[in-house]
Amino acid sequence: MQSASEFIEQRRPAGGRRSGKRDFIVQVFLRQEGHLAADELVDLIRAEDARISRATIYRTLQWMVDAGIARKVDFGEGRYRFEHSYRHPRHFHLICKTCNQSYEFLSFDIEALVEEVAEARNFAARQSVLQIYGTCVNCQSGRKAERVTAPTEALFARDALRIAIATERSGLEFYTRAAALTGDARGRRVFRKLANEEKEHLGKLEARYRELLAEDPTLEAHPTFLFFKGAAHGLFAAGTAELRQGADDEQALLVGIKCERGSHQFFKRYGDRFEESEGKRIFLEFADEEREHLDLLIREYRNLVERQKARVSRKRR
Ligand SMILES: [Zn+2]
Ligand SMILES: [Zn+2]
Known part of the structure; x- marks a missing residue:
């Protein structure tokens, strides 16, 4: 299987030079599971290396999105979040409006229906986003569960x-x-x-x-x-x-x-x-x-x- 560094290497722009800072930001990002806001990534990076500027981190995030390493997701919070696309199967989201946690799932049946609709309308579908907003099981029961994100x-x-x-x-x-x-x-x-x-x-x-x-x-x-x-x-x-x-x-x-x-x-x-x-x-x-x-x-x-x-x-x- 292709390693994360090979994957990133392939996505480096032609003639693009290696950047130690960028590689470091990418590695930290890939170590996280779940959906990270840009500010959260900034905090994580700067906790390890305070010399890296916010602007560099933002630029690198955008580079990761363009290179297909990260996906931008909008959970309607007024800011974007970012998740891996490397070795991260595509999925839909259940989003809790109380604790802001999001949960991933995939349904073959939904995908098949979406394809059917696109085909009937002669639409070349590239990506579909499904987000279900509501209250998660922990928030419904008032239970405080710690954040556990499985890969x-x-x-x-x-x-x-x-x-x-x-x-x-x-x-x-x-x-x-x-x-x-x-x-x-x-x-x-x-x-x-x-x-x-x-x-x-x-x-x-x-x-x-x-x-x-x-x-x-x-x-x-x-x-x-x-x-x-x-x-x-x-x-x-x-x-x-x-x-x-x-x-x-x-x-x-x-x-x-x-x-x-x-x-x-x-x-x-x-x-x-x-x-x-x-x-x-x-x-x-x-x-x-x-x-x-x-x-x-x-x-x-x-x-x-x-x-x-x-x-x-x-x-x-
Ligand atoms: Zn919740
Ligand atoms: Zn996700």
């Missing part, structure tokens, strides 16, 4: 893993059921093989999830970052429900193909669009895995149809 990238990876794990689990259930109902020996072998693969991958994903928690044990306590209406119960849950209503070998293969295709498209579509991150890698690896399963099922389906045709023509003779 969005880690929450993103956590939730990406949760979706992938839910999908593996539902896939395992689907193939186990499909293997049990299929009468054809060859079909049964294929479903068993896929059930075993899902089980193995599930184990790997769960290990990865445990590793992530070992790095930051507080991670589990943070609220959901990534919202995904359809995928929460696993993308194969609908397929398993279809099998329950009764299906033969051919139907089971077709339902499997539909689920794997949907799953592949889901993980590929979002994986491609995410910023470089662990969450992106999880999605794209998973998309590849689903693609392989999809190809296998399509081959099996064709094979089954061929065998059925051969059987029919044998009978005719």
